[in-house]
Amino acid sequence: MIGLVVVSHSPGLAEAAVELGMQMVHGEAPPVRIAAGSDGRFGTDATAVAAAIDELAGQGVPGVLVVTDLGSAVLSAGLALELRESTTEVVVGAGPFVEGITAGLVLAATGAALDEVARESAAALDAKRGSSDATAAAAPAERVVEPVVQPVDAAPGDAAPAAAPAEAVEVDDPRSADEVVVNPEGLHARPAALLVQAVGAFDAVVDVTNLTTGTGPVPARSMIGLMSLGAKQGHAVRFDGSGPDAATAVDALRRLLADGFGELPTPAAG
Amino acid sequence: MAGSDDGRLTVDDLVAWMFRFDERIAAEADRLTALDSAIGDADHGTNIARGTGAVRKRLADAPPDDAGALLKSSGMALVSTVGGASGSLYGTLFLEMAKSVGPTPELDTAGLADAFRAGVAGVVARGRAEPGDKTMVDALQPAAEALSAAAEGGRPIVESLREAAAAAALGRDATIPLVARKGRASYLGERSADHLDPGATSAAILVQALADARSERIG
Structure with missing residues (x-):
């Protein structure tokens, strides 16, 4: 199965997000590497991201999905693609951090291919947004201003x-x-x-x-x-x-x- | 010996540039952090200073033999110590310059202009920031254009670098009224106006450091 590299400004944030996502994985889990923090501080380090990708590639994974938190994590991930030495296929995901990790882990655990896992992870805000089209490209989260309207015809127990x-x-x-x-x-x-x-x-x-x-x-x-x-x-x-x-x-x-x-x-x- | 304007930029000049950059950043670190505390997360000065200090140490410990190796080594030191967007962006600037110049012992104005343009193009591509977004690009892009124009006009290197530094300073000052569209400051929206951009400020220091280091060389 493919591997995930989780890039965060904070090791604590990354570890907790991975732990949370792993709660949804039953059975064999995909390999995960965390590249978080920079020089012991909040930050991201492209060389650490590149090393994490190379480490997973060394294990023979058929692909790597990189999931990132705030702005500069995306920059570091992009630079890491140039710094890495391995040639395994890598996608820098466009999904939200917690949801993207969770959705990516769950689908990757089934042995799904990198492009499918990347799409699923990128669309991971849709559940929160209440969209019915889970394959739509993720729109910026800050544009979501309307509360999700739940159908009212669904009284619990109304199974008829x-x-x-x-x-x-x-x-x-x-x-x-x-x-x-x-x-x-x-x-x-x-x-x-x-x-x-x-x-x-x-x-x-x-x-x-x-x-x-x-x-x-x-x-x-x-x-x-x-x-x-x-x-x-x-x-x-x-x-x-x-x-x-x-x-x-x-x-x-x-x-x-x-x-x-x-x-x-x-x-x-x- | 050649005079102080033999039209060349040697490996020693580049080392002097990086040392001067570190000195200027160390002197300005508090001011950069103060600028960043107005519109960012108040760490630009300390982050950049950590990076330029690491570059100085690396160059002192293992002086590279050619310009490409020096720029690459400096870029990697910045990437792994600055953290945040600045580390990736300054790293990209240097790594793209390194690719452009290759293993050459020295550069002329045209070679430097090409390299700097390639580096700035790398920064623009990586950060997806355009001039006017209130970022380091606002200082770097005018400097690259001034350098290219000077190279095309066959100007001496010291003069070319002074023009590039002046263009960078103008670009830096022009960030004051801008509303940030990239980087952490963009979260502030309109409130980011009326502040000097810390990234453009450190970028202008970078260009000025090259002009100063080269013009002070005893040929």
Whole structure:
């Protein structure tokens, strides 16, 4: 799997962000190197970034995504591409720091290619922004001034498919399935990461749609896309698969959702 | 021996430039930091001074044999010690100049002008700042243009460098009314106006240091 280099003005900030992102990775994690601080102070050092890239390249990773924090981290990462000695493919990501690291780690853990991980990481603000298009290029965050409007027709527990838009019909094709979100917290970061990991195990492409709100479809490989569906408890979700493993992949995802991602309260033990 | 204007810039001249740059920065560090505290994060003076001190030490410990090696060594020292945008940008300036001049023992005005133009182009590309954005480019770009014009006019090197230094100072002073569009100061928006830009100020010191070091050389 590809590796990540995290560039920050602060080692503490970088370590905490990576630790937070790793909470979403279950199983083998992608290799990560931190290049943070400069000469023991806040700052970034292009030579340290170059060394981190070279170190990952030396391990034979097929690509490196560089995720950066504030302004000069981007400059240092750019200069590092000229200073490095390795020739592994490198992308300096355009995503936000915490979200970009998290989304990048989750998708990289599935063995996804560098360009796909870079796109996912770059679009990582979309979940916060409430966009339904997870593949859109990330717009500047400071332009987001309107609060995210949540649909009001989604009362918790309102699981009746009749409440969903008309397209919620019975599906016979095993490559498609509808399921209702049952866990109280809905499709938040951890469940989204589990779905990404699950679909990564199959030779299949699965699109996910929130039938209740009409949001999507988004690729099941995109943690950020899944979070942008705003799927809450009681919402109906559709999986549409294609590819050789489509039916088994869709079934695996459907069961994860139906089981509440292991977040359902267990019956009180005596 | 050649006179003080033999039209050449030797490795010794470049070493003298870096030493003079370090002296001037050390003397101005508090002022640079004060400028930066008005519109930035109050560390430009100390950061640059740390870098120029590291360059001086590196050149004293291991004097390079040619101009390209000297510029590269200086650039790498700045990158790894200054931190922040200034480290990457000054590093880029020197590394691009190093690429332009190659392993040559000395430069003439035209060679220096080409190298400086390449270095400034590297800074512009790396920082995506244009003249007028209230950055070091506002001092460096006019200096590069003055140097190129002097080289094309066949002017002696000392005079060319003085003109470049004067152009850098004018560019520096012209940053006062500007609203920053790049760098940390850009977060301040309109409040960044009516302040001298610290990056343009240190860049003007860099150019002045070269003019001074070269004009004081005893040929």
